Amino acid sequence: MDILSLLGIILAFAAILGGNVMEGGALGSLFNGPAGIIVVGGTLAATILQTSWPVIKRALRQSRWVFIPPYIGLEDGIDKVINWSVRARKQGLLGLEGLAEREPERFARKGLQLLVDGAETETIRSILEVELDSREQSDLEAARVFEAMGGYAPTIGIIGAVMGLIQVMTNLEDPSTLGAGIATAFVATIYGVALANLLFFPMANKLRGIVRQRSRYEDMMIDGIIAIAEGENPRSIELRLRGFIQ
Structure with a gap:
């Protein structure tokens, strides 16, 4: 959490x-049902209109990262790569086959399997970087869904405000309806601005930060796997990978 x-x-x-x-x-x-329906419903409608269903599903899955982020352990990743390196120096790259089969991380497992298969270093780097870039772009696209919601919410709030003022202007002869119309106008504006700046934009920025941290971790794994393929000393590999920790 x-x-x-x-x-x-x-x-x-x-x-x-x-x-x-x-x-x-x-x-x-500050609680107004019509204003809430206008702002929340309008924001969701505009976002759904501009976004494909796969991206929306990915964004919904990622939304839990705001409160329950995925574990990204750079230190653990370094220890893991060093253990692979030591095993490879003692038993050769084929000695990593058992580790590859038991590796829980899909990205690391793929890199280990490429090592075991004897792929060239450039081939390993190319395959892993394509996967990293593809996943990163998909995750960032999902994060932009919340950024889009933050952009739409204040504008929808203004629409709600105008609608409330229209109600006021068309019922000037009935003072009992003026309060409700004015309340909807102002509360809709508050809802739009508050949701954008206190929820949607911060969520988008939080998710982008997690995506960048995850990409840094996978970049580190690529460097470590390439270093193992090139036969570097475990100590040298450790020193190189620690450069990823700020």
């Missing part, structure tokens, strides 16, 4: 609700 993500969301909405109470406002004034 990413405590910072949970804490960030709690603080963001606590600040808005707490500030409203300190100004003398009622909490109920």
